[in-house]
Amino acid sequence: MTKERMYKYLFGPIPSRRLGMSLGVDLVPKKVCTIDCVYCEVGRTTQLSVQPKDYIAADKIKEELNHYLKHNQAPDYVTITASGEPSLNANLEEIIAFVKQNEANIPVCVITNGTLLNDKKVREALSKSDLVLPSLDAATEKVFRMINRPHKEINFEAYLQGLIDFSAEFKGDIWLEVFILPGYNDHKEELLALREIIQKINPDIVQLNTLDRPGTIDNLRGATQDELQKIMDLWQLDNVRIIAKAKQSNKTIFRSDTKTAIKETISRRPCTLEDLVSILGLCEEEIDRCLASLAFVKGFEKVEQERGVFYQIREQ
Numbered sequence: 001m002t003k004e005r006m007y008k009y010l011f012g013p014i015p016s017r018r019l020g021m022s023l024g025v026d027l028v029p030k031k032v033c034t035i036d037c038v039y040c041e042v043g044r045t046t047q048l049s050v051q052p053k054d055y056i057a058a059d060k061i062k063e064e065l066n067h068y069l070k071h072n073q074a075p076d077y078v079t080i081t082a083s084g085e086p087s088l089n090a091n092l093e094e095i096i097a098f099v100k101q102n103e104a105n106i107p108v109c110v111i112t113n114g115t116l117l118n119d120k121k122v123r124e125a126l127s128k129s130d131l132v133l134p135s136l137d138a139a140t141e142k143v144f145r146m147i148n149r150p151h152k153e154i155n156f157e158a159y160l161q162g163l164i165d166f167s168a169e170f171k172g173d174i175w176l177e178v179f180i181l182p183g184y185n186d187h188k189e190e191l192l193a194l195r196e197i198i199q200k201i202n203p204d205i206v207q208l209n210t211l212d213r214p215g216t217i218d219n220l221r222g223a224t225q226d227e228l229q230k231i232m233d234l235w236q237l238d239n240v241r242i243i244a245k246a247k248q249s250n251k252t253i254f255r256s257d258t259k260t261a262i263k264e265t266i267s268r269r270p271c272t273l274e275d276l277v278s279i280l281g282l283c284e285e286e287i288d289r290c291l292a293s294l295a296f297v298k299g300f301e302k303v304e305q306e307r308g309v310f311y312q313i314r315e316q
Contacts (some may be wrong), residue, residue, distance in 0.1 A: 005071075009056060010064050011264045013075040017108055019131075020076030023068065025099075026268070028055045028090065030083035034115040036149040037137075039181055039220060041213040041269045042083050043314070048151045049088060050116065058091040062098050069102065080110040080129070083268055087116045093125035100128060109133065115154050117162030119313060123169060130172045134163060135178045136201070139193030147184050150243045163275035167201045177243075180210045180223045180231065188234070195235045208232065213270045213310060258291045263297070263313065270303060270310035 028046075032055065036045035044185040065078075078099045080086050088096075091109075107130040114134030116122045126132055137247050138144035141156040150156075167174055178194065180186055185194070198206055208231060211222035223231075228242045265271055276287045291311055294300055299314040 003015045006260050007068065007264060008066050009061050011268055012261075014265065019079060022077045022079045022109070023075040024268075025061060025065070025078060025080050025095065027055075027061070027080060027086040027089035027095070028082045028084040030268070032088055033084035033113070034080075034088065034151050034154060035085070035113055036216070037113075037179075038147055038149065038184075038217050039179060039211050039215040044216045045084065045149075047084075050151045050153050052090040052092075052116075052122070054090050056089060056091070058094045058098070061095055065099065065102070074106055074167070076107075077109045077131075080108060085113055085115070087112050087125070088112060092122075092127060096125065096128045097124070100258050102153075107131065112131065113148075114163050114166075115150065115159050117166045118155075118158040119162070123162070123166050127170060127172075131175065131239050132170065132172065133177055133207075134166070135174045135179065135196070136160075136163065136176045136197065137181070139190055139197050143185050143190055145243060147179075147181060153155055160200075163201050167203060171269050173205075174201075174203040175205040175207055176201060177207045177209050180228060182221055182223050182227065186223065186227065191231060191234055191244075193301055195237065198235075198237065200203070204239065206237060210244045213305070242253060259293060262287070262290050263294060266294075266311050267313045270312040272308040272310055274308065276311075 011024045011026065013023045020246045027290045031042055031045050032047045032049055033045045034048070036048060036051050060170070080092070082089070085250065086092060087110075096108050096110070099106060108128075109131040110126055111133045112126070112135070114136065117126075117134065144150065144156050144159075163176075176198065178198070187193075197215050208228050210228065211220055225242065232240050262276055265276070273284060273287055273291070276291075277284055294313070297313060301312060301314060303310045303312065
């Protein structure tokens, strides 16, 4: 039976487009990151950093994981992520090892922007996971700086080499995410250069993604399915996939503390009503009722985008 609790470092499980029902583990404060992407659904980076620190003690995260797994159905994946860059947490390796040692034997995925993979210690920490999802949005430094807006100490060539080195060393699966942003990285020269780098990295899967939630600046749009298909046709690579929208889970409800689960989720990233229905497996009426009660929470707001109305709770 689920024991109601508001988790500080866990969120979900969420029906991921890629990982089934995924329990997120947040490893750094919002929003500490190595880059400040224009499209980031979490919001603007408030602390640019390239220095790993003990941002959140491993024992605090272990305690929440223990509580969750004791009182809830095991998810398909435990996904190490962050409201920023998870490899900035110096406890990354210890937390991955803890999940792997858990009796539930849940596979571990790490979602990273990949900018610290030139650091051997970071590569060693990630080597303990089952699946790593790094990012690559640009083939040239100019586009990298336009889209990702990195910390001044990040060397673009070292970042690319880190991706190549990690792929050669890692024993698990690598799914490389390439985020297409029309007007930024979708011109032919950049796309052909991306293809060349992707071949050097040689990931198991390349996932084409695009804007689906509000970004950090105005006048951004997501690529259409037709535009993404044309990129696949240009690349002619067998391992490229367009990421489909998450589908409604047919599993049992993972959490019954609906209001708490919604609050945890929209505090981290904007969600539509449809997103929340998929996450919790409940009817729209129940979600609507909980959203109405959250409307008085400080920072709660609704944002209209092309895909619909997104609900979020912004830090004040």
